[in-house]
Amino acid sequence: MNSSSTKALNIQKAEKSRIDQVDFDNLTFGNIFTDHMFECDYKNGEWHNPTIRPYGNLTISPAAKVFHYGQAVFEGMKAFKDDQGKVWLFRPEENFKRINKSSVRLAIPQFPREIFFEALTTLVKMDKEWVRPGQGNSLYLRPFVFATQAGVGASPSTEYKFMILMSPAQAYYTGDVRVEIAEHFSRSANGGVGAAKAAGNYAAQFYPTNLAKEKGFQQVIWTDASSHEYLEEAGTMNVFFRVNDTLLTAPISDRILDGVTRKSVIALAKRDNIDVEERRVRVSEIVEAAKNGTLKEIFGAGTAAVISPVSAFSFQDTVYELEKPSDSYATKFKQELMDIQYNRGEDPFNWRFPIE
Ligand SMILES: Cc1ncc(COP(=O)(O)O)c(C=O)c1O
Secondary structure: OOOOOOOOOOOOOOOOOOHHOOOOOOOOOOOOOEEEEEEEEOOOEEEEEEEEOOOOOOOOOOOOOHHHOOOEEEOOOEEEEOOOOOEEEEEEEHHHHHHHHHHHHHHOOOHHHHHHHHHHHHHHHHHHHOOOOOOEEEEEEEEEEOOEEOOOOOOOOOOOEEEEEEEOOOOOOOOEEEEEEOOOOOOOOOOOOOOOHHHHHHHHHHHHHHHHOOOOOOEEEEEEEOOOOEEEEEEEOOEEEEEOOOEOOOOOOOOOOOOOHHHHHHHHHHHHOOEEEEEOOEHHHHHHHHHHEEEEEEEEEEEEEEEEEEEEEEEEOEEEEEOOOOOOHHHHHHHHHHHHOOOOOOOOOOOEEEOO
16 A cells, blocks of 8 residues: 555445434533544554544554553544534634644654644534534534553553544533632642643542532632642633733643633733733632622633633632622623634634635
8 A cells, every 4th residue: 555545534434324313402511422533543653544434432452552551632622503504613723733732742643734634624524414503502523642552561652543523512511610729639730741631631630520529619720739829720621810800810831721712712802902911820819809809700711611600619618609790701702702603703813714
């Protein structure tokens, strides 16, 4: 086989769609997958055989390095259908760049741009019936890459699989979110993998998040690992604090994921002449602002939920309740972002990416 024939996208169509079996009005996030998926294998220093085939199980060695050393990174992005039936992605270039940045940190080879975009757009086109119109409805896209070489030697794998799955989604969170500020556990550390979307980052959060859930909180807001004095981000969201009319958010660092929603909110805020400060935010200043009434809002920003208003936070066993202001920034940014995502308004920053 010459090298060009192993690079062309190979397509195997499902014989019959499963779409009729899906209750689109009662979806649980991330449990149902569309008819097709993408896979591409890395071996002998090259990516081979990019293939779209019917969604199904894989056969993989139990000695594959991903199971032993966690060499795996992923992305999360969405496709939206507008009222005319046209499908759009939101800033996919950012997700492409980020998965390769995450891969560098986990010693995983870079994935080629051309194959990524061809696979993504072909896959979405093939399963476009699974993208439902209407606010809150979307198709969640999950690119990921993991180590497949069989062998338990603790060294980087020489073989990998890159895949894309797609899952129909409704609005992610129901209602407002109550959060606990981390005082003991940490999500990431200086020089660590916090800025990568590494699978293990999420595994490490499950236990402390379960403890917070037992106390009635849905999420933890992580603080810096060394002093626990500065607010960083939540489990799958960056976090914004509105004190008076100024938005505060932690700066991007090697401990924090460079969120696409975060940078979009900052761009919209600047356009709307809202003061934004990307700087270290002390827990003590937010507690003080909550006490003196200048803390107007806290909200999370991330692909899954777009914007999640925080209705209460807990610190040192005191719970601070937040009342939603009538001029909520969370509501405003959510609407502005969704108007762009669903092609209902102008796209001043060129964030929409058309599928065909
Ligand atoms: C740890 C973490 N922070 C922030 C985000 C938000 O990033 P984005 O807006 O690109 O979805 C995510 C997830 O997507 C995340 O997993």
